[in-house]
Amino acid sequence: MNKEGYLLEKQQKEKTLLLERRKRKIKKMFLIFLPVILIAGGIILAVVNYSPEETPNDKFSFKQAIGKQAPDFSLEGIDGKTIKLSDYKGKNVVLFFNEGSMCYPACWDQMAALGNDERFNAENLAAFSIVVDPKSEWEKIVKETPGFDSAEILFDTTKAVSRAYDVLSLRSSMHPGSFPGHTFFIINKEGIIRYVLDDPSMAIRNDMLISELSKLGEE
Structure with a gap:
């Protein structure tokens, strides 16, 4: 393999390694923030579906x-x-x-x-x-x-x-x-x-x- 081929192969390996690192980092961040996303989604659904008429402890008027x-x-x-x-x-x-x-x-x-x-x-x-x-x-x-x-x-x-x-x-x-x-x-x-x-x-x-x-x- 000539010098140019060697350098090209080396660059390709470095790119592949960098992409793998980025994927692992993104996956790790996703796993970290997934519970936060689920909790936030639950809160939003609760607010959207909230109905005062369905609350048993409504203040007496x-x-x-x-x-x-x-x-x-x-x-x-x-x-x-x-x-x-x-x-x-x-x-x-x-x-x-x-x-x-x-x-x-x-x-x-x-x-x-x-x-x-x-x-x-x-x-x-x-x-x-x-x-x-x-x-x-x-x-x-x-x-x-x-x-x-x-x-x-x-x-x-x-x-x-x-x-x-x-x-x-x-x-x-x-x-x-x-x-x-x-x-x-x-x-x-x-x-x-x-x-x-x-x-x-x-x-x-x-x-x-x-x-x-x-x-x-x-x-």
Whole structure:
């Protein structure tokens, strides 16, 4: 083999060796980055396919409450007993969230009206007023004020239940973000919310509530 042939063969071998090295390097890099590519692809698919309606832990919204399962809760009552909403499955339940002791006389009147109206003391119905005041405050009010003997008052002192029902920033609240206002829920025997009312006028709504409750028997 002459000198030119030898050099040509040498160059060809060097090119072949260089190409093999590049292939091995590319393959190595591919194997390194493959998991990253797969993870990124999975994230993109998850984002594309994300649907809020399919998320089981969606935040409860007052505006979209009708037809939703009522958030369960356990609260202490004025009589010292613990009331758990889920224990009332099989009964219709009225909840009245309000500003409590500071809301005189409107909230006081509605709380007393629910307690004294025999229509809300039926076997298949329970009505509760929920306040964020300390229990001791209402023990004094009940003791000194006629008309509260039959009122079912529950104490949401941490405001956890009021937040769960999204009632702290509605139009009826005179202290938005801090206190409920004048808000009603009707929950059917299966624990589903069938009626809501946020009432800035703060009127006594017994008749309206009874009218809405009567519709549950027609479902």
